[in-house]
Amino acid sequence: MSDQKHHQASGTSDQHVSAGSEASKGPSRRSFLRAGAASSLAMGAGLLAGNKAAATGDPAILELQDWNQYLGEGVDARPYGTPSPFEEHVVRRNVSWLTADPISSVNFTPLHDLDGIITPSGLCFERHHSGIAEVDPAQHRLMIHGMVDKPLVFTMEDLKRFPRENHAYFLECAANSGMEWRGAQLNGCQFTHGMVHNIMYTGVRLSHLLAEAGVKPKGSWLLAEGADSSTMTRSIPLEKALDDCIVAFAMNGEALRPEQGYPVRLVVPGWEGNMWVKWLRRLEIGDAPWQHREETSKYTDLMADGRARRFTWVMDAKSVITNPSPQAPLMHDKGQTVLTGLAWSGRGTIDRVDVSLDGGRSWHAARIDGPSLNKSLHRFYFDFNWDGKPLLLQSRAIDSTGYIQPTKSALRSVRGENSIYHNNGIQTWHVKGPGEVENVEVS
Amino acid sequence: MLKSLKTSLAISLLIASAGPAFSEGLGLGRTATIDEVSAWDIDVRPDGMGLPEGSGTVIEGEEVFAERCAACHGDFGEGVDRWPVLSGGQGSLTDERPVKTIGSYWPYLSTVYDYINRAMPFGESQSLTPDEIYGITAYLLYMNDVVTDEEFELSKANFTSIRLPNEDNFFFDPRPDTPIFKATDPCMSDCKPEVTITSRARVLDVTPDEDDGGAGSID
Structure with a gap:
């Protein structure tokens, strides 16, 4: 099985190397034969697609995609890689x-x-x-x-x-x-x-x-x-x-x-x-x-x-739910979902992140996953079964010094509204339903 | 004898494993020449350290300002579009929309000289002479009513005698200024009776890709 795979792979590269080369007629002929076999297979797939009424299921499975069939770019095409166009x-x-x-x-x-x-x-x-x-x-x-x-x-x-x-x-x-x-x-x-x-x-x-x-x-x-x-x-x-x-x-x-x-x-x-x-x-x-x-x-x-x-240097503990959020709403109906976000503190590590689904009435411990490093971002998740009803999402970070991320109103009561800098207050996202999330503040 | 040898060996190993002996230096880099240091050492401090020889009057400064600064900051430092406002705003720091200028907010005059010298005009920095910068600074003092005589001349000699009105209103960071865990157990359930939405981003609607109209500023 693995031998066969290896053979197919080297056959593919033969096709690339041999194109237009007199010195490699043999491999070229072999490639031609193989290409012929491939096109008859493709015809078969075409017939299958033509008989769509008979096949039920996901077109992503039932229909042949370009990348299932044709060759991609070689190793010289992207000397410094960039993300997918998607x-x-x-x-x-x-x-x-x-x-x-x-x-x-x-x-x-x-x-x-x-x-x-x-x-x-x-x-x-x-x-x-x-x-x-x-x-x-x-x-x-x-x-x-x-x-x-x-x-x-x-x-x-x-x-x-x-x-x-x-x-x-x-x-x-x-x-x-x-x-x-x-x-x-x-x-x-x-x-x-x-x-x-x-x-x-x-x-x-x-x-x-x-x-x-x-x-x-x-x-x-x-x-x-x-x-x-x-x-x-x-x-x-x-x-x-x-x-x-x-x-x-x-x-x-x-x-x-x-x-x-x-x-x-x-x-x-x-x-x-x-x-x-x-x-x-x-x-x-x-x-x-x-x-x-x-x-x-x-x-x-x-x-x-x-x-x-003056000299307000340190960045206090802060967190935010990154998904769902206004640019990334929940796109599915009720059921199992993943809430995730980031937490960080300029005073050390993050000990704990709590998540609220009801605007801060009740809180649940989130799961911090991945390395917990000093003065580094921490990734947290909260996996839950969404009932499809509106949510008021909040996250609250507590760092290794015991500092608790404050509410925005707690910050405003101490500092007013003109300080511009160091706003680490708790963020609220209003999940209205599938496909819509808004930035709000709550009582 | 053997024991002491062992000990001294252990100590030297300890020193080696603790990293390079930085007290002696690694012999990296080379000594900067006096000319190299003076080419880059342009900073000015509130005590006058770093001020060059030179002087300029309000009237001289007004001319340079009109030519080199007013396109962005306005003829009187009032600011064009969203470029910084440099004058006025006195008494506005407790307003809903404070206007933070050299006269209303900045604590030290040396900052004005230093910043103009290192970064202005925008896109043509370090192109002004000391006399021009003293003049512009004198003009800005005049526009902010810190000096009232248009014959006033600012120079290295009298620079530190000028104080800006808001100097005493800065204080050192007192944070943390909200409760910490050791004092307050964070509430986990029934933390408030009911929750209502008090503010919506939609009301302002200034998120990019929707309406680039704008409200407020980060400075």
Whole structure:
């Protein structure tokens, strides 16, 4: 049986190789004979199709599909593979009214089309301040200076000679769900929660680079700067820089994508995405924060009393049901179904996710499946028998520090509605019936 | 004797397995030259660290602003389309729609200089001279009523004497600011009497692919 399969397979490749080749007449003749046999089979199938009235069942089974019969492309056709054309709807999307133009803007990860915990590299949401810098790695340098014993310059080759580490970390924009502070606004978890992604990074510890330069005793802050035309900067306390920050050059096993900071970006685990400076070119050690635009005018959280929180770095525990959701409603009638979603915390791992089908009146423990990694997305499932009636779906995450994801009204009672950033409130989806889900809020 | 040898061997193995001896360094990278550091070290801090020599008046700044900035920010910093508003908004931070500008919100003037220098004009960054940036910054102070004399000249010498009105209204992150599990057991059943829908995305209808009209902003 397996011999026969092998023979057929090599026969197929013969057909490819021999086409138009004098040297391989023999195989060509054999292929011709085999092709003749195949076409008589196809005629048989055609007759079968013509007698449709006699056959009952699924046309996907009863009728021969093109891919059942004809050859596909060879190994040279797709040197870098892309998804099936049937998946072409699975893309990042922009909300054009959010920003003045698409250069300094943001798009969103299609969370409702994904599963597991790792975000495919080409679907990670993008946030640029001056567009995508196309950096030549041979011309890229990383400089460390300021309050150090020895100011240093590294090439990409130099960086790759430090001991490497691999870590999966989520990156969430502090403004994720920011459009929902004043009430339900966008119909789709791509738009309400899609400024998050989860990547397996390869890189070197920032602490190793800093040790090489020798931080002076009074150094307590670090300024990270990018090489794009916004030369974006953020101040990071040295304690965090030495704790777990990574200077990463690879994502999901390959070089960083240009949209994610190729050739090198800063990874600041658990803290807001704006600090993960892309196209990283400079690290300065100082004794005070720089109070630059991204930590004063932006990424400060305005409270109801007109005062504002600064240095709100950590991303609190959060979760969202990705399916069903407005872009991915239940398409079947009542019966067994799968509810799934994502949960994460900038303070550690997720201990537990609860799911409600009735808008938070009662809760059920969801099943976390797959790796539970520090400061990484967690995938949860809740398998249940749907009675076909409307549902008010919610999820509630509890992290390893005991922090409970709050309701939106609990957040608003503390912070008001103008803080833009750090909205980690519980999301509600209204499943109206098959084919329709809406973003709502409940009492 | 043998024992002490064993111990010292164990210690050296321990050091080896703990990773490279970073205190001594790995000998990677090379020393940056003074010129290289000054080419990239453009950052400015609230205490004035990083400010270059130079100066500019409100009137000088107005001219540069009209030519290099007003297409997006408007002649008076009022903002064109969705480009940032730079002036006005004082007293609006507790409003339903606060207007966060240099005068109403930003805590430090150094941020204005630093940001213009590193990132503006949009698409032509680092093309302004220090005198031009001092002038633009002086003009923005004037547009925000922080200075009222159009003859005012901003310079490296007087820069740190200027304070923005909202500086004292920032405070350090107090989170977590909602209950944690150790204090509150999360409710599992009969958590509320009845549930009604209080807000619907459909009402605004601003989801892309439906109506790209728009309401609100993430900033």
